[in-house]
Amino acid sequence: MLEIMNAAQIIEEIQRLPEEERGKVVDFVRHQPNAETIAAMEEPIDDLPRFSSVDALFEELNS
Numbered sequence: 001m002l003e004i005m006n007a008a009q010i011i012e013e014i015q016r017l018p019e020e021e022r023g024k025v026v027d028f029v030r031h032q033p034n035a036e037t038i039a040a041m042e043e044p045i046d047d048l049p050r051f052s053s054v055d056a057l058f059e060e061l062n063s
Contacts, residue, residue, distance in 0.1 A: 005013070014025050033041070051057040 014022060017025065049060070051060065
C-alpha cells in the first residue's frame, strides 16, 4: 500500500535517515534538472549553427 506524503512529511523522513543516506538524497536532488534546464533541453536545435572545430567556433565568437 502506498501512502501519499506531502513535502513536509518527506523532509521529516529524510531528517531521520543516517547521515550517509541523507547525503545520497542531497546528491540526488542536486542533480535534478530545474525548469530552465528542461526548457533548454526541449528547444529545437535543427537550425543552430554547426562548427567543424573548436577553432572555427572561437573564430565565429570573436567576430
